Amino acid sequence: MTPEFQSWLPSGRRAALAEPLGLYLHVPFCVDRCTYCSFTTTRDRSLQPDTHRRLLADISTWGTALGRPAVDTLYLGGGTPSLLSLEELAALTATLRRAFDLSPLAEATLEANPGTVDLAWLQQARDLGWDRISLGVQALDDALLARLGRIHGSAQALEALDLAARAGFSRRSADLMVGIPGQSLSKVIEDARVLAGTGLEHLSIYLLDLDKACPLRAEIDAGRLTLPSEDEVADVFEALQEELPRLGLAPYEISNYAHPGAESIHNTRYWERRPYLGLGPSAASQLGNRRWTESGIIPAWTEGRGEPDVQELDAAELLAEIPLLGLRMHRGVDWGALRTLAEALHLRPLCDAWETRLRGLEKEGLTVWKEDQVCLSARGMLMSNGILQMFV
Numbered sequence: 100m101t102p103e104f105q106s107w108l109p110s111g112r113r114a115a116l117a118e119p120l121g122l123y124l125h126v127p128f129c130v131d132r133c134t135y136c137s138f139t140t141t142r143d144r145s146l147q148p149d150t151h152r153r154l155l156a157d158i159s160t161w162g163t164a165l166g167r168p169a170v171d172t173l174y175l176g177g178g179t180p181s182l183l184s185l186e187e188l189a190a191l192t193a194t195l196r197r198a199f200d201l202s203p204l205a206e207a208t209l210e211a212n213p214g215t216v217d218l219a220w221l222q223q224a225r226d227l228g229w230d231r232i233s234l235g236v237q238a239l240d241d242a243l244l245a246r247l248g249r250i251h252g253s254a255q256a257l258e259a260l261d262l263a264a265r266a267g268f269s270r271r272s273a274d275l276m277v278g279i280p281g282q283s284l285s286k287v288i289e290d291a292r293v294l295a296g297t298g299l300e301h302l303s304i305y306l307l308d309l310d311k312a313c314p315l316r317a318e319i320d321a322g323r324l325t326l327p328s329e330d331e332v333a334d335v336f337e338a339l340q341e342e343l344p345r346l347g348l349a350p351y352e353i354s355n356y357a358h359p360g361a362e363s364i365h366n367t368r369y370w371e372r373r374p375y376l377g378l379g380p381s382a383a384s385q386l387g388n389r390r391w392t393e394s395g396i397i398p399a400w401t402e403g404r405g406e407p408d409v410q411e412l413d414a415a416e417l418l419a420e421i422p423l424l425g426l427r428m429h430r431g432v433d434w435g436a437l438r439t440l441a442e443a444l445h446l447r448p449l450c451d452a453w454e455t456r457l458r459g460l461e462k463e464g465l466t467v468w469k470e471d472q473v474c475l476s477a478r479g480m481l482m483s484n485g486i487l488q489m490f491v
């Protein structure tokens with residue numbers, strides 16, 4: 100923890116103790132690197148013991164510094180957390196219990212790669228208290244999975260979902276990807292049907308995002324592969340909007356569908372702007388008006404040399420984040436409460452300008468107003484990137 104962080108700690112501690120925190124932990128190791136990946140991760144497993152020790156030390160340091168705050172959601176992401184040995188997972192869980200008050204814990208998610216799990220590992224993870232699993236399925240087509248550089252095939256993905264159920268995970272989520280070169284609309288719908296048929300409780304639909312240089316981007320730039328057009332991708336999302344509710348998976352956020360009551364509590368806290376602490380390389384935190392991201396250079400982070408990237412949000416930025424994130428959710432935003440907050444922050448004209456534009460969009464069928472509650476329509480969700488730009 101840098102001196103600059105220590106000087107800010109009293110206000111950080113107040114924010115951390117005001118309501119239960121969410122805790123995100125990043126495990127930056129993978130068996131192989133997928134061809135589209137832009138996450139902080141490495142295949143160099145020789146770094147794992149030191150990085151794990153540093154993660155445990157950080158958990159203890161932050162728990163003490165913040166006054167052992169209450170935590171109500173845990174999320175172990177990556178990378179591939181299922182590459183942790185059971186000893187490492189047990190030590191991590193015990194360190195969390197010592198450093199934080201987990202008595203209000205409502206959800207403890209771990210991400211897993213279908214190519215790395217077995218029944219014994221899953222059962223012991225479940226016994227340690229991890230109660231939700233998110234599996235990176237991505238597609239149920241071996242050729243597409245190979246194109247993405249995934250280490251698993253479709254049969255292994257379905258087997259991992261089955262193993263997770265047998266291990267006692269009653270809350271299982273899968274990621275499904277849209278926009279893969281060569282992926283047809285009918286295949287996405289078929290994959291969604293098969294996944295829903297396994298009885299999983301949650302499905303996240305992601306658009307393939309090639310924002311950085313990566314092998315898949317190079318293939319596309321060289322003309323060897325072609326991305327589907329924007330219209331084709333929009334058709335897929337529209338078809339999923341219709342199909343998934345028929346399969347019992349109701350939309351609750353732009354990219355997320357769940358059985359009633361199985362929505363991700365941890366991810367919802369991001370959209371509700373509730374406080375969270377992220378530990379591990381590239382992990383992001385938000386407490387009060389301060390947001391920071393840990394260094395994404397794994398050896399530098401492990402050796403304590405990487406400086407976090409810190410951002411202080413001003414009142415207008417804080418206000419804008421409420422609709423920017425809240426409109427991602429199907430229930431939308433309580434505009435009356437936003438107006439009251441804007442008044443208190445002397446930002447009423449800004450809030451009124453947004454309201455005028457959002458009410459205008461209702462005439463185009465993109466927003467739905469019920470008195471002072473506003474949400475995006477199904478078509479608005481498809482065009483959310485453009486609409487939400489007004490808050491950036």
Ligand code: SF4
Nearest residue numbers: 129132133136138178
């Ligand atoms: S499993 Fe996830 S984090 Fe690992 S390389 Fe693939 S996309 Fe990246």
